[in-house]
Amino acid sequence: VWLCPNSACQAPYDNQDIECMLLDCVKRKMMTYMLQDLSCVRCGEVTQYNLAERCRNKFCAGDFKTTVDKESVGQLLKTFLGVAIHYKMPLLKEQVTFIFRMNPDMREKYDVHLDEADTNAQQTGED
Numbered sequence: 001v002w003l004c005p006n007s008a009c010q011a012p013y014d015n016q017d018i019e020c021m022l023l024d025c026v027k028r029k030m031m032t033y034m035l036q037d038l039s040c041v042r043c044g045e046v047t048q049y050n051l052a053e054r055c056r057n058k059f060c061a062g063d064f065k066t067t068v069d070k071e072s073v074g075q076l077l078k079t080f081l082g083v084a085i086h087y088k089m090p091l092l093k094e095q096v097t098f099i100f101r102m103n104p105d106m107r108e109k110y111d112v113h114l115d116e117a118d119t120n121a122q123q124t125g126e127d
Contacts, residue, residue: 002087019089026080026095033073038064070106078110 002013037046040055042062047055055062077096084093097114100107107114 015087015089018087019084019092022080022083022089022092023095026077026092026099029073029076030099033068033070036066036068039067041065074106074110077106078112081112 002015002018004011004013039046040057040060040062041064043055043057043060045055045057045060046067047064049056052064055064077099080092081096081100083089084096100112100114106112
């Protein structure tokens with residue numbers, strides 16, 4: 001149960017409202033990752049050319065890197081999965097589980113066991 005932090009109030013928040021906000025956050029983070037820019041490692045300039053292998057900035061020719069790392073997205077998703085299981089948020093759990101199922105490398109790197117997530121959800125009465 002999420003409670004208002006004001007000591008005089010302590011009213012419970014609606015779990016579904018919080019779940020919807022977290023779902024929106026996951027969707028926005030994934031969209032940001034998918035539509036991100038590439039920037040030059042040397043000069044930091046964002047590329048305008050989709051298929052360029054090297055920076056076209058005069059006197060540079062550096063390699064490109066993504067502006068959002070996969071590691072930060074993976075860690076965030078693992079955190080969201082833990083929150084979804086602990087607070088019994090089935091839609092959030094389903095969304096994050098789907099993303100991990102579609103990205104087995106990320107799932108392995110962050111040691112996410114989807115079978116255990118499903119078992120934990122069933123033991124707590126979810127699904």
